[in-house]
Amino acid sequence: MKNIKKVLAAVIVGTLLVGSFVGCSKSTTSDDKSKSSAATSSLEDIKKRGKIRVGVFSDKPPFGYVDSNGKNQGFDVEIAKRFAKDLLGDESKVEFVLVEAAARVSVLESNKVDITMANFTVTDERKQKVDFANPYMKVSLGIVSPDGALITSVDQLKGKKLIVNKGTTAEAYFMKNYPDIELLKYDQNTETFEALKDGRGAALAHDNTEVLAWAKSNKGFTVGVPTLGSQDTIAPAVKKGNKELLDWINTELENIGKENFIHKAYEDTLKPVYGDSVSPDNLVIEGGKLK
Template sequence: MKKLKQWIAAALAGVLALGVLTGCGQSGGSSSGSLESIKERGTIRIGVFSDKPPFGYIDSNGENQGYDVYLAKRLAKDLLGDESKVEFVLVEAASRVEYLQSNKVDLLLANFTVTKERAEQVDFANPYMKVALGIVLKDGGITSVDQLKGKTLAVNKGTTAETYFTENYPDINLLKFDQNTETFQALKDGRADALAHDNTLLFAWANENDGFEVGVSSLGSHDTIAPAVKKGNDELRSWVNDELAKLGEEKFMHKNYQETLLPYYGDDIDPEDVVVEGGALE
């Protein structure tokens, strides 16, 4: 019995010592997502979409492309000296917050609309885009939300569209999906009468898909899209804000628009209705 007590005491001492050493190791290193840890790693991990053209998608060569990706590469270049030093982490709308909270990404550039509820879970930097909700459907159909009552509306989980219709239109049947490809396919094959999403996405999609139109171009409040960091990561958020301000001096986001959005939008959309330059709304 005496030897057993001695063994238990020794084991507990070992556990305590290991805990102290582990704690010292954690406190001595830089926290995940800090500028120091990013520079030590040599890459910045940025969450983007893989299925939301023209904002974040994978092209035919397997490369990340889009409005968000264009900005991500520039941030990596200015922070780490090389645009290739960005590690793209593919996210879905419903997983964006979790990826920040669990340190899977340092920064989100996944077309993330700023809302009061989300700001309680993440910290948003200054905006780089304007957005509102819209509704797309087959040509010659619905032109107001009231016409959707009793019908089926496709939305993505974890989006402002899901929240808006859940709170304001409980008599509209929502068909929910994780991925954009699934949502738009449901509209194409008739499982949904219409689809609600960011109007900036719907303008491009309707332009690329014959037989469909944006029946309601602006719905609810006009919002902004902004980068997001983990709650409390003021250092990285401040750096992003300073960077957006510097990029505004060279009209970088307008260049981004010309390269990534104009080929999808054509001349039908005014860039000033979409682009936020320098991180500040005029």
């Protein structure tokens, strides 16, 4: 009887120990997964991969879009290519990851991209989630509407519907400052502007650089409010805490600023749209520093 009790005790102790080890094993695996999901690409990682992954828009000309040949084009794209050339020796060594406005933070947090350059406006809220490099462009909000019912003041939007993109500064601005104005929200830029064409809203609010460009290529629409809210800046963003890549981008912007590269990118991509009606000095930030 005593022997049986000893055997049972040994079995129970063994079972508890095995359960303890299994529990530890599961905990370690969970930690490993957590660390894996929180991985950050160093400069060495990018060089070993042979590609730098950059988040850009697919449907926001002239800043980021896919042309009829399936190639990425636009102002942000030109700057990203230069980054690839100076970091990896070849501008083709960039992998463009197409993102929507609301996903610009999450693709960094999930390590799907190394840099987000999808016309990304710097805000205090976003600074809590990502690290912004120095800026390369200035921007504020603008409102575009049909010529037949032109909106020239925010007050005219009361009792009407305003179209915006989800995850944009336009959405945040109107939700905070004009909560009584009804917002129609869409994920993609193409959906947003189609909604305006279809008359689903009285007007559309977006970055003024965007609506000015769109109105120039779409007759019957005018930017009646060219500047709204404070002037903001657009900058590349990296995953929170990736100081190595952040420092590299800031140095890169300073270096290419010495040759006025951002102005050149403007001439190649934005001037054909804006013409002489907009001065590049009113939009472009050279060398990563505001004057």
